[in-house]
Structure formats: structure tokens, C-alpha cells
Amino acid sequence: MAANITFDLDLCNSCKTCIDACFIDVIRWDDKKEQPFAAYPEDCVLCLGCEEACPAQCIEVVPATVSAAPQ
Ligand code: SF4
Ligand code: SF4
Numbered sequence: 001m002a003a004n005i006t007f008d009l010d011l012c013n014s015c016k017t018c019i020d021a022c023f024i025d026v027i028r029w030d031d032k033k034e035q036p037f038a039a040y041p042e043d044c045v046l047c048l049g050c051e052e053a054c055p056a057q058c059i060e061v062v063p064a065t066v067s068a069a070p071q
Pocket of ligand 1: 005025027043048049051
């Protein structure tokens with residue numbers, strides 16, 4: 001499975017809750033920017049645990065669009 005995981009980083013308060021929320025470590029921490037990023041979106045199982053856990057509601061997870069088969 002794969003997902004498009006986006007963070008509204010203007011709203012993010014750098015609490016790291018999303019890092020703990022993702023049980024398969026899709027989300028990692030950028031130490032330089034002090035913000036999360038989707039390191040392994042291809043491993044996401046769309047459980048939406050990170051979305052629900054984020055106190056700032058700045059995470060959006062949607063299924064990755066499957067590219068069309070060659071014609
Ligand atoms: S939806 Fe679930 S598996 Fe995907 S990044 Fe969020 S917590 Fe991890
Ligand atoms: S849980 Fe939300 S506010 Fe906290 S670090 Fe993650 S994206 Fe930012």
C-alpha cells in the first residue's frame with residue numbers, strides 16, 4: 001500500500017506525536033528543520049492514526065493514486 005502524506009507545516013507545533021503514532025515508522029523526524037516528514041510513504045497502511053493523533057490537525061493521508069497502465 002502507499003499513501004500521499006502531507007503536513008501543513010505552518011500549523012505543526014513540533015510535538016512529535018505523529019512519530020510515536022505511526023507504528024510502522026513511516027513518519028520520521030527532520031532534526032534540522034524540527035519537523036516531521038514522510039520517509040516511507042510506500043509502507044503506509046492508511047490507518048490514519050497519525051492524522052487522529054496530531055493535536056494541530058495538520059496531517060493529511062490519502063491513498064496514492066495508481067498510475068495508469070501503459071496504453
Ligand atoms: S496513516 Fe497510519 S501507517 Fe500511515 S503514516 Fe499515518 S500512522 Fe503511519
Ligand atoms: S503530531 Fe502534528 S503538530 Fe505534532 S509534530 Fe506531528 S505534524 Fe507536527
